[in-house]
Amino acid sequence: MNTEKKSTIKRKKIITAAAAVFSQKGFHQAKMDEIATKAQVAKGTLYYNFSSKSLLFSATVTEGMETIISQVREELVSDLPFSDHFRLLVSTMVRLHIKHNDLTLICFNEISSGIDDGVLEEIRKVRTRFIDFIAELLTVGQAKGYIKDIDVQLAAVALAGIIDSVCSHILLNPRKTSRKKAVDTLHEILSSGFLKA
């Protein structure tokens, strides 16, 4: 038991370090050396726990995204009337998106960059997993009669994209754009679109 725990702790240290480095540098620019140093572990230990860089990346992303999804789920449990609930959804997603910027960056931007095909597939699954989760939320909204009768899958993709884009913009231009204003605008657009009634 002790031994197993010890190794579990090391595994976590590695994943945490990996998440930080991967998100900061991107897959190809992240070096196993740096991850090992940051995790306070010898390089060999990385390979003892994950058989390749790609697999470490895969594990990092997958586990991280699971965490985010469960956090969103937790925070959305509420008894607010729907109009407030939709606003909460938007602001929660923005907050968590920014908080876990490392992972979302990886998950939404590093899709193309020439990683092992097998691993790429894994990353896509994670992304799909996230989209499905959003679609699920939208379906609930439709069932309750608040959300329009549109293709939830596509709508989820659109929602993820719009939030990712706006959050990245906030992080890149923190002076020009306040988070509150961003949430307001997002909420406005997502509620009733661009056009005047």
Added chain:
Amino acid sequence: MNTEKKSTIKRKKIITAAAAVFSQKGFHQAKMDEIATKAQVAKGTLYYNFSSKSLLFSATVTEGMETIISQVREELVSDLPFSDHFRLLVSTMVRLHIKHNDLTLICFNEISSGIDDGVLEEIRKVRTRFIDFIAELLTVGQAKGYIKDIDVQLAAVALAGIIDSVCSHILLNPRKTSRKKAVDTLHEILSSGFLKA
């Protein structure tokens, strides 16, 4: 005249090949050897025309995006009534986004991954340039009284993000999602939002 044309032609061949390889493989996985082969020039010629991989990347993105912007501008000249015009805007952007998938992929996804700082800055400028262009279109719509009084900059970011996300989805799941349906859904969302009236 002939000499000048010749060098221009070679430059273009290189840029074209670079766009293809960069978008397919991402910056770090794209190899100068492959670009050279695809452009049917010697590797040295790459460096004779662009002093580094980063600069070639930068030139590829910048020139490509300029092309896209001017194409959108061209296609949007029309005398349609506004409701149709907005639909045209959406469908045009989707079409061109998909057509120039190489460049949009690079431009919207390769922002983080450890490229030279100077070049990164350049890429950001290109992205900003595109956002500004969209914002400009939205401002015109506001002036004509069709578009809501929202922050155009943020709205442009949102618009770019939503289109990018949906187009990537179409390309990744060509069987599941037809382009027409995607445009319809996008138009619906962008016109009047997710919520029932």
Added chain:
Amino acid sequence: MNTEKKSTIKRKKIITAAAAVFSQKGFHQAKMDEIATKAQVAKGTLYYNFSSKSLLFSATVTEGMETIISQVREELVSDLPFSDHFRLLVSTMVRLHIKHNDLTLICFNEISSGIDDGVLEEIRKVRTRFIDFIAELLTVGQAKGYIKDIDVQLAAVALAGIIDSVCSHILLNPRKTSRKKAVDTLHEILSSGFLKA
């Protein structure tokens, strides 16, 4: 103990190989491949131990020169009367200069050729270190009343130069010039100059 020794041994093998190749080919013409082959290690091992070619060069020169200096110092310990002692100094320097031709060649000839500035500075320090060592010997001679009252720094530079030049000449024309004759002539010149009394 064993582990430490092993890495030390490899380091030494590399330095030895590097000294041979650098002196034979000069800094720019020396190839890391050749040094690796000669040291019987993989090229990566060179970089594992020395972070760049320049630094390997620097280490090679510095460590080598230290060795020479301590050898000269050892061999000069003697109780000979001064007149013999001065002859011993000259012949010892000639012998060691020729024996360690690799290093002296590097140290006195490769000063200009476009190496990293930082490393160049290091090489200059080594050279200065050697000159200072000679100056120290001359100062002792002055204290004992045998050596003229001249600027020891300049005299040391002159002494190093004359010996370097003559030794190179011997090595280049081994048939024409015997080492004994060279030492005799050097001793004559250094003792009482070119001019008749």
Added chain:
Amino acid sequence: MNTEKKSTIKRKKIITAAAAVFSQKGFHQAKMDEIATKAQVAKGTLYYNFSSKSLLFSATVTEGMETIISQVREELVSDLPFSDHFRLLVSTMVRLHIKHNDLTLICFNEISSGIDDGVLEEIRKVRTRFIDFIAELLTVGQAKGYIKDIDVQLAAVALAGIIDSVCSHILLNPRKTSRKKAVDTLHEILSSGFLKA
């Protein structure tokens, strides 16, 4: 005639530029591009006049050294009594050595650095030519009864080495060492050696 002159002028411009660049950067670090730029000539023109970099180097050194030798010869014509004449020899050589530092640097320091064998041979000849010239001066001195009966060839090598070394030292430490003091010390050593009478 006109055409020939024109090409001669270009040849000279190239040689001048080459001397500057080679001496500043050393053979391997000197780039044909830089020489062409400095000579205000297209790169092809370099190859039109000199079939390779090595040959350009060779020509540069040879022609330069010829110039120096004839300058020394000119300046040494004098009717001074010998004691003054020897001092003049030393100070003249120092002055010209420093003035033509480019060439002397090349000629005395770039001998080893992995240039084409054929060219290396050429450079050695130039060096020998210079040594022979000095030896010739010494022989005259011996004939006149002022210079000791030592091997003139070796003595010339020694003289060249000592002057090269001291001059380099002056150039490297211009603040610490005045040229006058250097000439005085050199003259003292070369006249009557290091030892007290």
Added chain:
DNA sequence: GATGAATGAGCTTTCATTCAT
């Protein structure tokens, strides 16, 4: 005679991965 765009062999350096300890 003169040019400069084009070439490609060859170099230094990086870094994921392995394996003896």
Added chain:
DNA sequence: GATGAATGAAAGCTCATTCAT
């Protein structure tokens, strides 16, 4: 389980040289 010295394939980049104009 854990380590880190050692590896070597692979990549970006340089630059002397060529040749069509």
